[in-house]
């Protein structure tokens with residue numbers, strides 16, 4: 580473990596520096612992180628005869644679970660009406676990970692590891708963005724620790740992907756398809772339902788789950804935290820996961836395009852709100 584909850588200076592919490600957007604995305608992230616620890620069971624099934632990787636996956640799950648607890652504790656400090664425990668139970672009731680598969684949904688173990696790299700790319704850039712956007716000292720420190728962990732996770736899955744490259748032969752195009760496919764899945768039910776469970780289900784005036792509305796509100800608040808450099812880093816990491824040159828013209832074009840798309844979407848969602 581690179582850090583624990585005891586390393587966080589909880590007594591430096593400053594309620595005046597909490598913004599509604601940071602609070603909503605931190606609550607949402609707390610639930611997704613805590614739930615992602617369940618993914619260990621799925622990875623153990625997929626890599627059933629690979630003891631090295633199973634040990635790594637187990638430690639990874641412990642760290643993800645800690646991310647959830649740290650964010651959950653911060654959110655309870657920032658909003659005494661929020662119950663991490665209650666919201667997590669609601670999230671788990673309404674959103675289930677497909678954990679009983681024996682074959683990776685990505686078609687191969689290498690594909691699974693590439694998809695994991697994409698997830699860690701998303702989280703590492705997300706927490707870097709929170710760290711840079713946040714003035715509240717406790718959340719800032721939590722985000723810094725988590726962002727470092729997520730980058731380590733990326734490197735971990737990347738290292739094991741290299742091991743499988745000789746067994747599972749995938750073209751660069753197939754690798755890129757898997758990576759982009761996983762990027763698109765960020766749009767699925769998981770974040771929207773986590774947003775709902777954390778921010779709407781137990782609100783003073785709770786509403787019924789509306790996936791489109793929850794997703795739009797979540798993305799508007801989360802995207803507002805990003806700066807261009809976070810997108811540049813994320814683009815490079817995704818290209819690297821697909822075995823493409825992460826420093827050439829493709830990376831420069833792809834990161835410009837993704838930054839433009841993000842800004843456009845952020846503006847559109849802000850106008851709609």
Ligand SMILES: [Fe+2]
Pocket residue numbers: 612642643646702725729
């Ligand atoms: Fe995490």
Ligand SMILES: [Fe+2]
Pocket residue numbers: 643699702728729732
């Ligand atoms: Fe992670």
